[in-house]
Amino acid sequence: MTSSNLVLALAVFGASAVEAVEALTIVLAAGTTRGWRSAFEGTAVALAALVVIVAVVGVPLVRLVPIAVLRTVIGGLLLVLGLQWLRKSILRATGNKALHDEDAIYARTVAELSDGDGASVRGSWRTLGRYGPRDAIGFTVAFKGVFLEGLEVVLVVITLGASSHQLGLAAAAAAAAIVVVVAVGFLVARQLSEVPENSMKMGVGVMLTSFGVFWVGEGSGLHWPGGDLAILGLVAWFGTVTAVTVVVLDRAAARSRLRWTAHGTSPVGARQETEGAQ
Amino acid sequence: MSTVRRALTVFGKFWWEFLVGDTPELLVATAAVIGAALALRHHPTLGFVVVPVITALALVLSTYRGRGPRSE
Numbered sequence: 001m002t003s004s005n006l007v008l009a010l011a012v013f014g015a016s017a018v019e020a021v022e023a024l025t026i027v028l029a030a031g032t033t034r035g036w037r038s039a040f041e042g043t044a045v046a047l048a049a050l051v052v053i054v055a056v057v058g059v060p061l062v063r064l065v066p067i068a069v070l071r072t073v074i075g076g077l078l079l080v081l082g083l084q085w086l087r088k089s090i091l092r093a094t095g096n097k098a099l100h101d102e103d104a105i106y107a108r109t110v111a112e113l114s115d116g117d118g119a120s121v122r123g124s125w126r127t128l129g130r131y132g133p134r135d136a137i138g139f140t141v142a143f144k145g146v147f148l149e150g151l152e153v154v155l156v157v158i159t160l161g162a163s164s165h166q167l168g169l170a171a172a173a174a175a176a177a178i179v180v181v182v183a184v185g186f187l188v189a190r191q192l193s194e195v196p197e198n199s200m201k202m203g204v205g206v207m208l209t210s211f212g213v214f215w216v217g218e219g220s221g222l223h224w225p226g227g228d229l230a231i232l233g234l235v236a237w238f239g240t241v242t243a244v245t246v247v248v249l250d251r252a253a254a255r256s257r258l259r260w261t262a263h264g265t266s267p268v269g270a271r272q273e274t275e276g277a278q
Numbered sequence: 279m280s281t282v283r284r285a286l287t288v289f290g291k292f293w294w295e296f297l298v299g300d301t302p303e304l305l306v307a308t309a310a311v312i313g314a315a316l317a318l319r320h321h322p323t324l325g326f327v328v329v330p331v332i333t334a335l336a337l338v339l340s341t342y343r344g345r346g347p348r349s350e
Contacts, residue, residue, distance in 0.1 A: 072315075076308050079333065080297055083304045087341045096345050151292060213311065213333050220315035222325040234330060241334040245341055252345075 004228035007235065008160050009173040011207035015156045016177035018200050019149040022105075024185045026145030029109035034138025042142030050150040058158040058167050072219030074159040079212030081155070085205035086242055092198045094249040099198060109141070153178075156208070163215045206242055210234035303343070307336030 031039035061070060091097035153174050161170030214231050217224055224230030297305050311333050318325035 072312060076312055079308045079311060080304055083307065083333070083337055083340070084299065084301055086337055087301065087304070087344060090341050091344050148292075152296075155296075209333065209337070212308075213330055216312050216315050217325065217329055220312065221319035222315050222322055222329065225322075225326065237330050238334065238337075241337065245338055249341070249345065 002228060004164065004231050005166060005169060007207060007231055008164060008166060008211070009169055011204055011211060012156055012160055012170045012173040013177045014200050014204035015208065016153045016174040017181050018197055018204060019153045020178045020181035021185070021197060023146045023149035024181060025106050026109055026149075027142045028185070029106050030138045030141040030145070033110050034135040034141070038135040038138035039142040042139040042144075043146045045139075046143045046146035046150060049147060050154050053151075053154050054157060054167075054171060057154075058162055061158065062162045062165065062167060068219050068221070070219070071163050071215045074163045075212045075215030075217075075219055077155065077159050077212075078163075078208050079216060081152070082205050082208030082210075082212050085201050086209055086238070087205075089198050089202035089205055090242060090245055090249065093202065093246050095253050096249065160211060163211075202242060206235055206238045209238050213238075301340055301344075303340050304336065307333070307340070310336070 027039050027043050030042070088097065092099050157167070157170045157174050161167035210231055213234055214224060226233070311329055314332055315325060315329050318328060
């Protein structure tokens with residue numbers, strides 16, 4: 001496996017793992033409150049729809065669209081996604097944005113799906129092996145959670161896979177990430193908040209941004225020195241920029257906290273409490 | 279018909295959220311990076327430096343903007 005393929009597989013694996021954690025949280029909440037049968041069916045239908053999208057969109061993209069155009073457009077998409085992930089993870093790492101709390105999301109989803117008294121649980125964790133009646137709400141919530149989170153995975157798989165003609169490798173890396181997250185998720189029984197999601201998001205953001213810049217350059221006719229090895233250089237560059245930005249913002253936040261603590265309040269804490277994690 | 283319209287709305291909303299969301303400046307920056315790469319394709323040495331630097335600058339500025347009211 002070449003170094004660029006390794007970075008590609010790592011990027012897809014990381015991005016897919018992050019999205020899978022978010023999707024699994026929703027599925028677990030739907031299964032626990034509305035019954036596992038509908039949650040599993042919603043998940044299965046969503047996964048099938050995503051596989052169809054990869055096959056219907058990804059394969060023709062590789063075969064029909066001119067490679068230069070494909071790489072420029074795909075590089076642009078990767079760049080937008082990578083920069084958004086990096087920005088968000090830097091803001092979270094420096095306390096400027098609330099961390100993504102899977103426990104809170106799980107609790108909120110359970111509360112929303114539960115019956116009026118909040119006790120609902122048609123399918124508690126112990127009823128996992130028993131299939132109850134179908135439930136439209138459980139199906140819809142699980143379907144939407146998996147489909148919407150999965151769309152980003154599909155986007156990463158198609159863009160990275162198509163631009164480097166490694167659609168199979170990208171799909172395999174995504175599938176492996178989903179299998180690992182689901183296995184770990186069920187083993188630890190909902191303690192998905194333990195997953196260092198923000199660090200993973202930051203690492204993946206660096207890789208997606210690097211791939212984005214690389215493919216934009218290649219598609220535009222700007223052929224990088226060293227070929228695919230330039231991706232490693234770009235990863236080092238954006239990793240450094242990210243680390244420096246985190247340190248600078250962290251110090252600024254610490255100074256700000258000190259200043260405000262002297263006044264008896266903390267704007268960081270206040271903001272984290274009021275701002276919903278996206 | 280309403281199902282098709284709903285599906286198109288969801289599709290459009292996904293792309294709007296994906297590309298623009300609350301960080302329209304990153305979409306503009308991406309367009310600028312593509313423009314710079316196209317403009318500098320005949321000056322590769324300059325391109326290898328300018329394109330990653332523009333991207334990094336966009337990231338830092340957008341992140342700085344995201345700090346909000348405490349950046350004073």
